[in-house]
Each structure stands twice: as C-alpha cells, then as structure tokens.
Amino acid sequence: MSMSIEPNRINSIQTSESELEQIRSSYTKSSKSSLPDILGKVGFWLLIAFIVVYTLFPFYWAIVSSLTPTNDLFVTPVRFWPQSVTLDHYRTVFTDGGFMRALLNSAIVSFSVVVLALLLGTLGAYALGRLHFRGRTVVLYLILSMTMFPAIAILGSLFQMMQNFGAYNTLWGLVIVYLTFTLPFTVWVLTNFFRAMPAELEQAALVDGATPMRALWDILMPLAIPGMVTTALLAFIAAWSEYLYARTFTLTNSSKTVQVAIADFTGNQQFELPFAVRMAAAVVVTVPLLVGVLLVQKRIIAGLTAGAVKG
Amino acid sequence: MEPDISAVEVRPATPRTSEKKRFSAWSGPKTAVGRQQERLGWLLVLPSLIVVFAVAIYPLFETFRLSFTNQRLASVREVRNVGWENYTSLFEDDLWWTAMRNTIIFTVSSVTIEAVLGMVVALTIHSAFRGRGLVRTSMLVPWAIPTVVSSLLWDWMLNDRYGVINSIFIRLGLMADDRNFSWITNRGTAMIAVVAIDVWKTTPFMALLILAGLQIIPGDVYEAAYVDGASKWQQFWQMTLPLVKPALLVALIFRTMDSFRVFDLIYVLKQGSTDTMTVAIYTYQLLIQSSRLGAGSAAAVFIFVCIGLMVFGYSRLITVEEN
Known part of the structure; x- marks a missing residue:
C-alpha cells in the first residue's frame, strides 16, 4: 500500500532535539x-x-x-x-423444561463442535503451517474461501442429505453441519499461528532425530495453546449463536438449540406480554459468552489487530 | 456461514521468516525424508479436507444441480430437469426483486453508517486517556451478544407502549406523547429499525478494526504534520485516511458480505414480512417453507455468485502465500 506522505518533506524539517521535545509535549498534553x-x-x-x-x-x-x-x-x-x-422471571426461565433442554442441547452441540474442529484443525494447521508438501497453497486457498461461505447456499441440499442420513432433528447432525463454518475457520487461524512461530523451534528436535509428530506434540503444541484457547472460544461463540441451521434442521425440543428456543420463547404466562421473561432468557444465554470474551479479551483484540494490519 | 465468525477472523500477522528459511529443516521432496514429509502433510490435512468436501463442497455442487430440477423436499414426485426454468421464474418474481432491493438498501446503509461511526469511535479511542482499556472492553459486548438475542433486546426497547426508546424520545420532546409508534411493525420504519440494530451490533467491531489500523501509523508522521502546521482536518484527510485505508477496506468487505446474507437479525423480528425481506429470507422461505428445493436452489446459487464476487474482490486485497 502506498503512503501518500512525501518523505522529502518530512526529512527537510530541521529541528533540534530540544525543540522537538517541546513540540512533542505541546502536542500530546x-x-x-x-x-x-x-x-x-x-x-x-x-x-x-x-x-x-x-x-x-x-x-x-x-x-x-x-x-x-x-x-x-x-x-x-x-x-x-x-x-x-x-427473581421471578429467572425462576420461570429455569423451570421451563423446553428452554432448559435447549440450553443443554446448545452446550452439547457447541462443545462437541469445538472439540472436533480443534482436533481436526490442529492436525491440518500443523501440516499447512509447518510441513512442505505439494498442493499446500491450493488447500490453503480452499480453506480460506470456505471461511466466507454463505450458509444459505447449501441449506437446501444439506436438508436433503440430513434426511437421507437420518441426521435431521438430531444433535449429532447439527454438530456435523456446524463444522462447515467452524472447521475452515479453525484451520485458517491455527495455520497462521503455527506459521508465525520461528523456524528454529523444531529444527533442533528434527536434527536430533525426532519425528515431525513428536516435534508438533512436544515443542509446538505448548506454544500454540493460547492461540488454541482463543480459537476455541471464537468457534464456541459461533456455534452457540448459530440460528439458520438450527432453525432449519431441528424440529422438536429434543434437538432445538437455545437460539431457536429463545426466538420462540413465550414463557408460561399466557395472558401477559413475555418481555421480562424473554429478557431473563436473553441474559442467561449471553452471560456465558460475555464471561469467555472478558477472560480472553486482550487476545481477541490482538487477533483483530493482526487481522486488520494484514491488509 | 454465521456472520459472527467471519467477522472475527483472528489472523496473526504474516510471519517475517521467509518460506525458504521456515522449511529449511525439511529436505526437498526428492529425498526419502522429503517424500515422508509430503505423505505426512497430506495425511494430516486429509481429515479436514474430507469434512469440508462432505459438508460444504459436495452440498454446493448439489445446490447447483438441484437448481436445474423441479425437486421438492420430502416428495416422491418424479424429478425432472427443467433447464433454466427456475432461474427465469426467479427473475420474473417481483418478490425476489423486492428482496434484492431490501438487501441492497440494508447492506449499503448499514455498512456506510458503520464505517463512518466506526471511524469516529476509533479516532476517539485512539487518543490516550484513563479508562481506555475499559472502553475497549465495553465495545466487545455488542459483538459477543448473539444476533438473535440482540434482535430480542431491541424488540423490547423499541416496543410501542413500554419501550425505552420511545420514552427517551418523548422526554427529549422529539415525539408526541401518544406512545404508540411501533418502529418494527410500521412498514415505513421497519428497515430503519433493523439497520439501527445492525449498526449497534457491528459498529464497535468496525471501530476496533479501524483502531488496529490507526495504531500502526507511526507517531512521528503526526509530529511532522504538526510542525508543518497542518490542521487536524487536513491531517485526517491527507494522512490518517490514506494510511488506515487497507484496514478499512478489509473491514468494509467483510461487513458487506455479512450484510448481504443477513438472516437472523431480521427473521427473528419480522419473519417473511415483505418490507424487510432479504434475499436470504426469500431463499429460506422458498427452500424450507414452500419445500421448493429446485426453485430455492436457483436463488441460493445467485446469492452464492454475488458473495463469490465479493470474495474475489477481497482475495485481490490480501495475499495468502506464494511459494
């Protein structure tokens, strides 16, 4: 990216250190x-x-x-x-069988998706980030383009596939579908984490005759853990917040996730507007995410920073 | 894909070590060890590739194929090829063009407002002040709240009789005290309401991205401009904006793609109401609610192509890696 500042102009300014200090202080405070x-x-x-x-x-x-x-x-x-x-509204939320089941479903789906995506993603990212093999660049481009994939484009055909495989209205079906957006994301992010590590790291181990998998496990993994935690949290947030697939591929309380449940939530009261109960449900659904985000907020902001700088 | 995730690509900066140096530990592919690495590389990537093919690439090809058939969901009717019929009837459907117009209005207005507000917020937070960390933390809150939940929060806040927004407007004297104006159900204001919700949810994220771009501008550039007597306004237009442009561009393209496929935020509030129907909602209704898999797939292909073009534009702005 070209900078539109003329370097000559900046260099031509002749100021002594003390003058500069003066200017600096007048400028900043x-x-x-x-x-x-x-x-x-x-x-x-x-x-x-x-x-x-x-x-x-x-x-x-x-x-x-x-x-x-x-x-x-x-x-x-x-x-x-x-x-x-x-606390009445919270009592209503926590005694609503359907909503509690949805909370459990969301937890099961989100945790399973994160574990699967992290497991597959770490192996793939290690290969893409640290190993040399033909076709690597093509695979990387493929993964990157998958991270921007619009869900609506495959909604119908996924629906049909899920019915054929008996995956419709099941939690495991939802877990597999959620890999469409969590796995490419995980691979891409972790690849960049692995690539950013200095080359010397596993060289010594390899020279000493360690296998590449040993090098991954003993040397790179401990260093990658912070990156993996952040990635896991982001994948968790995405899975927990997902709505379109959950709306489409679930039918009964046994597999409805919390986003679907809350969108349809009316509470027990039949004769009053359900707003307060709905807000209690909203708080319950959001607090776990906020706690996670606040715990790793520095890393998230740093991640955002790196993403933007890449330009 | 769910908007929230692409919104936060965590991307560590490109490493400084060169490709050659990074792989110097490995032998070339011609040696036995090199061939072993090659095998291992593919072996490790394979599970991820299989999953991606099974749940994304294969269904995508299916969508293309189905868009030329009269297939219905869960139907035993004989399937036949209908050629371009689904596409021609899509383009003749007024509702589709209404949805397209709504989507474009939503995308252009929300992304523009988010960019301008995001820039203002980023410039404000860029200066050093006490409590800056707290402000940045608070900006992560709207981003972390699930889209469905944020729609519900605003649904309550925008409630006609008991909503806090109308109450504030009345106190400020901006609205007559009849308390019955419903921003979301009123046809004329529904789009304004959903854009406002999207702006609330995404401006902080935009601001953080722009802020990241601002932070890599070296401070001495400003000192020089100050010495030269450039006004703040000149500094902004002639230095800050050009220098922050790459970060801004990436943020803009991500946001444009996300807005174009917007579903949750609007569907939760308005379902299939025509005043806010977007192309994603139109497609969803055709595919799932009307079970018209063939016709819906044609619409899905069209959306995919639109977003594909945006991704193409994006890929020209960043470089993945070139060996």
Whole structure:
C-alpha cells in the first residue's frame, strides 16, 4: 500500500532535539486550560460517555427488565432503574423444561463442535503451517474461501442429505453441519499461528532425530495453546449463536438449540406480554459468552489487530 | 456461514521468516525424508479436507444441480430437469426483486453508517486517556451478544407502549406523547429499525478494526504534520485516511458480505414480512417453507455468485502465500 506522505518533506524539517521535545509535549498534553481546551476536553469525555452508554445500555436494559416485577415493567414513563427487584422471571426461565433442554442441547452441540474442529484443525494447521508438501497453497486457498461461505447456499441440499442420513432433528447432525463454518475457520487461524512461530523451534528436535509428530506434540503444541484457547472460544461463540441451521434442521425440543428456543420463547404466562421473561432468557444465554470474551479479551483484540494490519 | 465468525477472523500477522528459511529443516521432496514429509502433510490435512468436501463442497455442487430440477423436499414426485426454468421464474418474481432491493438498501446503509461511526469511535479511542482499556472492553459486548438475542433486546426497547426508546424520545420532546409508534411493525420504519440494530451490533467491531489500523501509523508522521502546521482536518484527510485505508477496506468487505446474507437479525423480528425481506429470507422461505428445493436452489446459487464476487474482490486485497 502506498503512503501518500512525501518523505522529502518530512526529512527537510530541521529541528533540534530540544525543540522537538517541546513540540512533542505541546502536542500530546495541553497543559494550558483555556476555554477552548476545556470545551474540547468536555466534548471528548462526553463522546466517550456516549460510546460507553450506547454499547452497554441495551444489555443493561435487558438485565434491569429481567429483574423488574411485571407490574412495574408496564408503566409509563419508563423507569431507568428498578424500584424493586424480583427473581421471578429467572425462576420461570429455569423451570421451563423446553428452554432448559435447549440450553443443554446448545452446550452439547457447541462443545462437541469445538472439540472436533480443534482436533481436526490442529492436525491440518500443523501440516499447512509447518510441513512442505505439494498442493499446500491450493488447500490453503480452499480453506480460506470456505471461511466466507454463505450458509444459505447449501441449506437446501444439506436438508436433503440430513434426511437421507437420518441426521435431521438430531444433535449429532447439527454438530456435523456446524463444522462447515467452524472447521475452515479453525484451520485458517491455527495455520497462521503455527506459521508465525520461528523456524528454529523444531529444527533442533528434527536434527536430533525426532519425528515431525513428536516435534508438533512436544515443542509446538505448548506454544500454540493460547492461540488454541482463543480459537476455541471464537468457534464456541459461533456455534452457540448459530440460528439458520438450527432453525432449519431441528424440529422438536429434543434437538432445538437455545437460539431457536429463545426466538420462540413465550414463557408460561399466557395472558401477559413475555418481555421480562424473554429478557431473563436473553441474559442467561449471553452471560456465558460475555464471561469467555472478558477472560480472553486482550487476545481477541490482538487477533483483530493482526487481522486488520494484514491488509 | 454465521456472520459472527467471519467477522472475527483472528489472523496473526504474516510471519517475517521467509518460506525458504521456515522449511529449511525439511529436505526437498526428492529425498526419502522429503517424500515422508509430503505423505505426512497430506495425511494430516486429509481429515479436514474430507469434512469440508462432505459438508460444504459436495452440498454446493448439489445446490447447483438441484437448481436445474423441479425437486421438492420430502416428495416422491418424479424429478425432472427443467433447464433454466427456475432461474427465469426467479427473475420474473417481483418478490425476489423486492428482496434484492431490501438487501441492497440494508447492506449499503448499514455498512456506510458503520464505517463512518466506526471511524469516529476509533479516532476517539485512539487518543490516550484513563479508562481506555475499559472502553475497549465495553465495545466487545455488542459483538459477543448473539444476533438473535440482540434482535430480542431491541424488540423490547423499541416496543410501542413500554419501550425505552420511545420514552427517551418523548422526554427529549422529539415525539408526541401518544406512545404508540411501533418502529418494527410500521412498514415505513421497519428497515430503519433493523439497520439501527445492525449498526449497534457491528459498529464497535468496525471501530476496533479501524483502531488496529490507526495504531500502526507511526507517531512521528503526526509530529511532522504538526510542525508543518497542518490542521487536524487536513491531517485526517491527507494522512490518517490514506494510511488506515487497507484496514478499512478489509473491514468494509467483510461487513458487506455479512450484510448481504443477513438472516437472523431480521427473521427473528419480522419473519417473511415483505418490507424487510432479504434475499436470504426469500431463499429460506422458498427452500424450507414452500419445500421448493429446485426453485430455492436457483436463488441460493445467485446469492452464492454475488458473495463469490465479493470474495474475489477481497482475495485481490490480501495475499495468502506464494511459494
């Protein structure tokens, strides 16, 4: 990518170190507090506050609504914090057999998908990242293009295949289908992790006569674990949040995932709007993901960074 | 593919070690050891390749094949080839073009707003301030919330009588106190509502990507511009924007592909309502709800080709690896 800065222009500036220091400090921290400065600062902090409120408010609102007694929920004007707190809605969620079954189904499917994708993906990524074989580049391109595959393009034919194999409305069927988006992603990400490791790492082991698989297991794997944890979390989030396949390939409570259940969730109450219970269900479905993301947030941001820089 | 995942490709930077050096531990393919490596390489890749072929590539070919037949789901009717009939009837269907128009409106407006807002947010967060880490963390929240859940959150917030959004608008005096305006069910505003939800969910992600691009711009570039007396505005247009362009472009293309195949966000709120029907929803209804596998496959092929063209554009921007 070309930079549109003229290097000559930058080089031609003749300034002494002390002058430069002065400029630098005046540029980075404005010690003077004149009115425009203060207004700028106030504006800046207002903007920051707006960003935080904008990103967090909807989830805050879901939590507040899920804790508000039904009578307080449907009042005008809206109250921004609860006057009294109730756990009734959570009780409704956790005693709803269908929803609990869906939570279990989602957990089973997501964990299985992650384990399978990580197992197959690590082997494939090791070969693609560290071994030399003909056709490697073609395989890499194939995997990369698979990461951008639109699910809707294969929905119908998958439906037919699943019916033929008796996989329709089963959890194992869903696990296999979810590999369409988790496996290429896992292989691609882990390949890049393996490639980024210095070449010298397993050379010594190989010179000493270790087999490539030993080199993978003893030397590369321990170093790849942080990358694998992040990849596993991202694959888990994708599987947990998936909706289109789950909507299409499940029919009964025995295989419905939590996203389908929550979209159809009405709660037990027949005569009132189910919003509060729905919000409680929404919080229950989201909290596991948020905990995971907060635990590895630095790595996720670093991953995003690397992705963008690649340009 | 589920939008969330492609949105966060974790891609460690391209390694600095050259190909030659990286593989210097291995002998060439002509030696016995080299042949062994070659075998091992294929052996390790094979399981992944088999899965990808079985659940993605084969079904894709099936979709192509089915798009030329009159196949129905779970039907014993005799299947016959119908040539291009599915495609011609697709292109004659007004609903398909409505869906296409909606999809394009949704894609262009959400991606544009996300790019502009994302840039503003990224530039704001780029400056050093106390609590910056916390702000960045908070920005991961909308991204981590499942799409279905975020639709439901906003469905409640946009509720006509008891929704918090209408309440805020009334307090600000932007809306009359009749409290009955339903953003999602009203035909004129439904699209605005779904774009707003998508913007909320994805702008933070866009901002983080742009921020990553901003962070690799060396600081002395700005010092030089400052010495030269360039205004902040000039700095932005003539330095920041060109330098952050690669990161922005990658983010834009990813978002465009994701928006084009949008399904969950809208389907949860509006199902097949024509005012917000997208091409993915149209195809879903044809394939699954009407069981018209052949006709639906033609629509699916069309979507695949559109996204394929976008991927092609994307692949020209990045380099995988060249031996």
